[in-house]
Amino acid sequence: MTTVASFNVEYIQYLSPSGELVGDEVPAIAKDYEQIKSLYETMVLTRVFDAKAISLQRTGKLGTYASSLGHEAVHVGIGSAMKYEDVFAPMYREYGVQFCRGVKMSEVLLYWGGDERGSDFSGPPHDFPWCVPIATQNTHAAGAAMAFKLRKEPRCAVTVIGDGGSSKGDFLEAINAASAFKLPMVMVIVNNGWAISVPRAKQSSGETLAQKGIAGGLPSIQVDGNDLFAVHNEIKKALDRARNGGGATVIEAITYRLSDHTTADDASRYRPDEEVENAKKIEPISRIRQYLMNNNQWSVQQENQLKEQCALKVEAAVKTYQNTPKPAVTDMFDYMFAELPHDLAEQRKYAEELEKNG
Numbered sequence: 365m366t367t368v369a370s371f372n373v374e375y376i377q378y379l380s381p382s383g384e385l386v387g388d389e390v391p392a393i394a395k396d397y398e399q400i401k402s403l404y405e406t407m408v409l410t411r412v413f414d415a416k417a418i419s420l421q422r423t424g425k426l427g428t429y430a431s432s433l434g435h436e437a438v439h440v441g442i443g444s445a446m447k448y449e450d451v452f453a454p455m456y457r458e459y460g461v462q463f464c465r466g467v468k469m470s471e472v473l474l475y476w477g478g479d480e481r482g483s484d485f486s487g488p489p490h491d492f493p494w495c496v497p498i499a500t501q502n503t504h505a506a507g508a509a510m511a512f513k514l515r516k517e518p519r520c521a522v523t524v525i526g527d528g529g530s531s532k533g534d535f536l537e538a539i540n541a542a543s544a545f546k547l548p549m550v551m552v553i554v555n556n557g558w559a560i561s562v563p564r565a566k567q568s569s570g571e572t573l574a575q576k577g578i579a580g581g582l583p584s585i586q587v588d589g590n591d592l593f594a595v596h597n598e599i600k601k602a603l604d605r606a607r608n609g610g611g612a613t614v615i616e617a618i619t620y621r622l623s624d625h626t627t628a629d630d631a632s633r634y635r636p637d638e639e640v641e642n643a644k645k646i647e648p649i650s651r652i653r654q655y656l657m658n659n660n661q662w663s664v665q666q667e668n669q670l671k672e673q674c675a676l677k678v679e680a681a682v683k684t685y686q687n688t689p690k691p692a693v694t695d696m697f698d699y700m701f702a703e704l705p706h707d708l709a710e711q712r713k714y715a716e717e718l719e720k721n722g
Contacts, residue, residue, distance in 0.1 A: 373572045376598055377588035381646040383654025391597040397661045403444050403592060404652045404662075405670060407436040410460045411649060412674040413469050414623075416682060417476065421627045425686070429476045430457040431623035434590075437648030438554050438617045440464060441595025445603060446522055453492040453505035453523040455554075461524075462487065469681035470688070479691060499525055499532035502551065506538040509547035509612070520548045520606045522599075528559020530573050539580035542612035549612040550602045551577070554589065556621035557643075561634040577614025589617030590648040622647065693719045 378394060380386050385394060393399060414433055420426035432439060435457065443464025446452065452461060459472055466487030475482030475494060483493040492508075495501035505523035512519040525535050530553050542549045553573050557564050570576070577584030587594040595617055602613035620643035624631045631640075656662035697704060697712040704712065 371575065371578045373574045373578070373584060373586055375586045375588075376594045377591050378593040378597070379588075379591045379651060379655060381590070381651055383651050383658050385655075391593050393596050394593050397656070397659070399444075400592075400652065400656065401661065403440050403596075404649075404656065405674075406443075406460060406463055407440050407592070407649050407652065408670055409674045409677060410436050410439070410463060412671065413459065413472075413678050413681070416678045417473065418623075418627060420473070420682065421476075426473065426476050427478050428626050428628045430626045431621075432457045432459050434620050434622035434643070434647055435554060435556065436460050437592040437652070438552070438589045438595055438619055441592050442522060442524070442552060442599050445596050445599035446520075447603075448488055449490075449517075450520045450522060450603070451488070451490050451492065451505070451508045453501040453508070453521060454494055455498075455501060455524050455526065455529070456494045456496050458524055462491075465491065468684075469678060470684035473681065473685035474688060477685065479688070480695070481688075481691060498529045499534035499538075501525075502535045502538035503541070505549060505551070506541040506547060509542065509549040510545060512548050513545065518607050520550060520603050522550045522552070522603070524552045524554055526559060527553060527555040527557065527564050527573055528562060528567055530576060531567060536576065536580070539577055539582060539612075539614065543581035546609075546611040548606035548609075550599060550606060551582075551612065551614045552599070553614065553616040554619060555616055556589075556619050558621055558625070558631070558635065560625045560629060561631075572616060574614055574616035580614075582612050582614050584614040584616070586616045586618060589619030590646055590651060592648060592652055620647070 377386060378391055410432060414431055417426060417429050418431060421429045439458050439460025443461035446465070452465060454461065467485045471482045471485040492501060492504055502523050502525055505521040509521040512521065529535060538551065541547065555564065555573055559567055572586055574584040574586045585598060587598050589595060598615055602615060606612060622640065622643060653662060653667065693715045694712055697708055
């Protein structure tokens with residue numbers, strides 16, 4: 365018998381749950397305390413925003429909302445490694461990435477409040493809007509990466525998918541396109557353990573999800589998704605490689621969804637309490653905070669000040685959201701067709717009259 369190929373999946377971790385560096389290699393970001401503090405502030409702001417958004421939904425002031433609780437290191441790690449000219453194709457909970465790229469909290473609230481103007485968000489105008497259909501954002505990113513390659517532009521496309529979504533054909537098709545055409549692209553599998561109520565163990569019998577990229581011919585690794593240093597460093601390396609003609613990379617980030625899947629879900633019906641409590645012990649924000657404190661770069665006073673500042677920023681965003689005038693009812697007709705079909709033109713006229721007459 366002849367072995368024609370064999371593969372390994374490397375696991376990357378630089379920062380332990382107790383906030384200590386592990387291993388012999390130390391990434392540059394681990395000693396850049398000013399950058400760490402800036403990214404930590406974004407992580408905390410994202411969490412404070414997340415809690416407020418859930419409160420708004422529970423009191424009827426926001427529609428269904430997808431929480432990002434526990435994902436802060438993955439998202440901020442991605443966003444901080446990208447360049448402005450790169451393009452991001454999100455799923456629907458990557459607020460930390462988007463805040464790094466200039467999206468406003470009030471715009472996120474507009475979107476989840478049912479106002480499509482929230483999709484016309486600040487930040488790079490070439491980034492894609494939120495994508496609720498599972499995995500279609502992966503092929504969008506592949507298309508953008510193909511355009512960058514054809515135009516010979518030194519730009520990359522970055523996209524994300526959940527552990528369950530990695531079973532969708534769109535994800536596998538994007539891998540195939542990225543491999544066949546050697547596209548400048550990074551695909552991140554945010555493995556948070558649950559595809560709504562389906563646990564990772566029932567989704568795939570593979571030892572890793574990263575190996576799906578290997579099957580498609582792409583270099584693929586696994587990182588500790590609660591380790592900001594690991595996510596930032598490996599995303600940056602993958603982007604540099606892609607930008608220099610080395611092709612795409614698949615990165616599986618191991619984290620945990622500390623919240624319900626969305627506010628329409630009740631995770632307590634299918635998820636053991638002990639599992640959630642254990643996950644809280646290794647979550648990302650306390651890990652970075654402890655690292656900063658261990659190195660005399662952060663204090664309890666700074667932490668309290670940061671939380672106060674974040675609360676004020678979030679409240680200002682909520683006020684902007686709540687004070688935004690409602691869109692005209694005719695907006696639902698005005699942004700799909702260059703020339704409105706006759707039947708929709710009649711509906712538009714009728715809707716406009718109804719709105720005028722109260």
